Amino acid sequence: MSYQQERYIAELAVQRATLLTQKVFFEKAKGTVSKDDKSPVTIGDFGAQALIIQAIRKNFPNDEIVAEEEASSLREDKALSAEIWRLVQDIKLEDAESDKILGGPLPSEEGMLDIIDEGKSSGGPKGRIWALDPIDGTKGFLRGGQYAVCLGLIVDGDVKVGAIGTPNLPVDDRVAITASTGAQQTETASNGVLFSAIQGEGATSRPLSSGVLAPSKSISMRPVPDIAQAVFCEGVEAAHSAQGDNAAVAERLGITAPSVRLDSQAKYCSIARGAGDIYLRLPVKKGYQEKIWDHAAGDLIVREAGGQVTDIYGQRLDFSKGRTLAANTGVVAAPKAAQDQVIDAVKVVLKL
Structure with missing residues (x-):
């Protein structure tokens, strides 16, 4: 079975969610490394999770989802819920057709909470299960360093599709990682990569964009003779x-x-x-x-x-x-x- 459509949706969904996380990353104060209910990472986590689950529900309505967050704290904190709702309403891909493929705007604030709560699958050995981490690297996000938006499709216990958005990694695959790669990042056009893979079909990278997917290229690990x-x-x-x-x-x-x-x-x-x-x-x-x-x-x-x-x-x-x-x-x-x-x-x- 080909998983081209699953990868396409995963890449688009991760790209849209990454735009949301970047908005929070560069606009919110980050004087803390605690993940309390009002921290920037929480706002980004919930918003990104809502957008990605909406895309999965629109395109693969019968699939299960294992995600990190759930919305009970938001149901108790109306102010925080309203802030996240305002944020997700502002996030659209510049290409209207791509945005429509992902489900367009979320239905309502209450609907957003219901969508976030659809990540409660217990997983397991059978069926199609998406594993979602809306912001992987909580402390990196708060610190201003590296973080990632991660989505994988597991079918009968085997990972078939993976997509990862890394807003702060350099676009150039040839740039070796150094201590500065993990340090505080600044907004620059030379950063932002979307990685993906389909089982048996290799792995790719492409620059993150704000609209249609940018052209991709194949990636591979380098030989290590010594x-x-x-x-x-x-x-x-x-x-x-x-x-x-x-x-x-x-x-x-x-x-x-x-x-x-x-x-x-x-x-x-x-x-x-x-x-x-x-x-x-x-x-x-x-x-x-x-x-x-x-x-x-x-x-x-x-x-x-x-x-x-x-x-x-x-x-x-x-x-x-x-x-x-x-x-x-x-x-x-x-x-x-x-x-x-x-x-x-x-x-x-x-x-x-």
């Missing part, structure tokens, strides 16, 4: 990934360059296009289960770009267990040819 020269990336937040263990793995591989720390699935996108090589997300605490919306789209994009994504034991990520990756621990992504070497180093460091 693992010691690899660029490895990890999360900014120590609470999300064991940075000390990550450094020990890098040292064991002979990598002397410091890690590049980025928030969100921008890490998956960066290594998929050869701007980096290895992504480590080693477990911080026993029993923690990763959420499927944090990995579905990025997992597919990396694998379709010629990489491998597994847990710390070398097992493929299993998206059939519900809303979390209950069968997996940690995440390791690397070029296929280097994956076993990286996993061996992980196993030594973690004493597996």
Whole structure:
């Protein structure tokens, strides 16, 4: 089965939602890194989720959706709900036909809340399930750094389509990630990328636009003949990934360059296009289960770009267990040819 229509809708929906998040990103004050009910990230989260779920409902009305947010807090906070409603009404693609394909304007403020609440699917091994993270990289968003709008389609437990909007990554695929990539960003025409993939058909990148989709090009991971020269990336937040263990793995591989720390699935996108090589997300605490919306789209994009994504034991990520990756621990992504070497180093460091 071809998933061209699903990818097209996913890309358009992510692009429209990304316009909303950018409006909040550059207009709202960001003096906080707490995700309370009135923080800019919450306004962007709810608005982006409403727009994307509306697009899925318009085009694939029988599909299920696993999304991060739900609207109970908005039903209690009328002022916040009204602010988000005003925001989503202002967001339209410049191409009227594309906007119409996504469902056009939301029906009403109450209808917006109902749409947000349609992301409550429990997931599982059967059927078509969209995994949505309207703003991945909460603290990056608040800090003014990297964040992503992420959407993946899982069919019978297997990721078939992925789309990720990264407003603050450079359009040029050749620009290597550095410490400055994860730092505070400014509004510039040279940033803003939409990544996507269909299982078995490769991965692409294209500049984000405010209308029709821009032309795309194929992306691939770069060869790493000497693992010691690899660029490895990890999360900014120590609470999300064991940075000390990550450094020990890098040292064991002979990598002397410091890690590049980025928030969100921008890490998956960066290594998929050869701007980096290895992504480590080693477990911080026993029993923690990763959420499927944090990995579905990025997992597919990396694998379709010629990489491998597994847990710390070398097992493929299993998206059939519900809303979390209950069968997996940690995440390791690397070029296929280097994956076993990286996993061996992980196993030594973690004493597996």
